[in-house]
């Protein structure tokens with residue numbers, strides 16, 4: 227029988243200490259790490275020290291394995307149960323900690339504690355997500371992004387569970403399972419994953435005219451954001467603020483990113499998904515690790531009943547927004563994300579957002595979508611987290627004092643202490659309600675007949691869709707047309723494609739014709755029946771466009787610099803210094819990840835080998851190469867794509883003179899424009915940075931036809 231020795235290893239190599247641990251080899255050849263110094267001893271979950279974590283307990287060296295091995299059984303048992311159900315929607319997400327800071331006292335509008343002491347920090351946790359894909363899907367799906375914020379206020383958790391789009395597909399929560407089933411993989415075949423480009427989705431949408439406004443947003447660049455850091459968040463529904471006397475002001479919540487808005491183009495998104503499926507989460511991780519903390523302003527659109535009664539649309543209809551030109555958003559505070567979770571599962575996966583989490587001073591409206599959500603979020607947490615006691619998890623627990631008589635259940639981590647667990651009681655024990663401090667609902671007078679009716683005031687499905695389209699720049703309108711074409715080209719059933727064209731005719735006939743033409747539909751269908759004639763008198767709203775709301779700064783963006791052996795090191799340094807001054811980042815891409823030897827003999831380390839650092843990962847690029855280096859790159863497909871894609875995606879390109887052959891090879895030499903900047907003078911770097919502030923040279927689209 228093979229016996230193991232635990233004595234110190236005899237050969238010098240086995241004596242080596244790795245991170246304060248001793249490696250030793252049993253005479254069966256297996257390696258043991260012995261805990262020494264500060265390294266703790268491995269234990270079972272019950273605290274029993276473990277002697278061997280490499281070999282199960284067997285009869286003899288070759289088995290069988292003994293049931294008696296409690297450590298083995300516990301380890302495998304726990305592993306077998308590691309997975310919990312993923313979220314039924316918004317499964318793929320990424321979270322970060324931070325804080326909220328109010329600018330002013332808002333007591334005139336709300337008694338919510340979070341808005342009473344300007345400058346005080348309220349801890350926050352934010353989870354960004356895609357909607358349709360499963361947990362392991364890619365980040366740059368064409369999809370809505372979740373923007374869920376948990377604010378741990380002194381009067382309980384306030385969850386503002388929003389999206390990066392201010393309207394929704396449906397008007398009544400009872401339709402939520404239908405819209406989600408339609409976008410998820412088709413149930414018979416189990417695909418496509420994280421994509422709306424398939425028959426079921428467009429079938430449902432084309433049979434659901436109320437979705438048309440949202441569809442315009444989802445087909446716009448809003449659905450392919452460059453970073454979580456560069457997108458807006460919206461509470462979507464109308465909520466109420468209640469002051470100390472329960473006087474109500476209607477409110478819509480908007481998060482505005484400090485770094486401005488930015489999206490990618492579809493051709494780029496598809497390639498990013500291959501090059502880095504974690505593009506968005508890596509971006510947030512990197513920014514926070516680098517101390518470049520993302521920040522948003524919380525803005526409120528405030529209005530009263532008189533405005534609600536006079537507005538063109540029903541303020542309870544979640545397929546409508548209130549244009550910012552009609553009610554200007556007022557900044558009331560800022561949200562800063564400054565810390566990543568210690569553990570993804572414990573925090574990002576187990577966080578439970580619930581729309582019904584509102585503190586005193588904030589209340590719901592009668593939006594039927596919001597009311598349905600108020601049921602769904604609690605219900606889903608029990609399924610997902612397995613116990614009514616999910617509020618005991620640190621990420622979900624309030625950070626203010628809390629007292630109640632809820633007890634027991636699976637995994638109860640704290641129960642009421644003492645004899646009283648009910649009230650009223652004769653022991654004068656335990657908490658009591660307080661109508662002055664507690665959450666009070668707005669005392670709205672209501673009466674009506676029970677019915678399953680959709681209000682007439684929700685009937686206009688096209689006017690704001692048209693307003694959204696009219697508010698876009700020509701480039702953004704082109705992207706919408708291309709997105710619709712792409713999506714509908716994946717629909718195999720012709721009647722569904724045609725049905726969508728009939729809706730588009732009610733939104734913009736030019737758009738309908740362009741999409742129909744690209745789909746090869748020669749005879750336009752009749753416009754869809756509209757419950758209410760679409761209006762064409764709604765003025766364009768600049769706030770709806772991304773390009774019109776660019777940052778005018780390159781801060782927070784990233785340039786990929788392609789270098790080769792023999793390149794000009796001082797030029798690389800100058801570009802880096804200029805980018806740092808702008809608050810932007812630079813990453814080096816080289817033929818080998820080991821880096822290059824510059825012309826002056828210095829070493830330049832690389833972040834990426836060229837195959838692993840395609841230009842789609844950057845906001846702009848620079849080609850700082852030697853003549854020899856350029857010559858050698860000509861044979862590499864990755865180098866050609868680096869240049870061709872940067873150009874096709876309308877990015878600004880700076881280059882040393884020696885890069886010219888790369889333009890030839892990429893087939894763009896004849897098309898070079900003002901966005902391609904030769905680094906041949908001291909002012910050229912400044913010119914490059916100033917150009918980059920525009921983010922993209924959209925006029926190039928007329929040449930490259932994305």
Ligand code: HDE
Nearest residue numbers: 313316353372373374388389394399402462595602603606
């Ligand atoms: Fe959600 N939604 N939703 N939703 N939603 C969920 O809750 C639901 C809607 C949103 O990062 C689920 O914990 C219904 C609108 C975000 O953990 C579930 C309806 C908006 C997240 C649910 C909607 C959202 C969710 C699944 C129609 C923007 C991710 C897992 C009435 C204002 C939160 C979970 C996170 C998640 C239900 C519509 C935003 C099933 C019934 C509109 C950001 O409860």
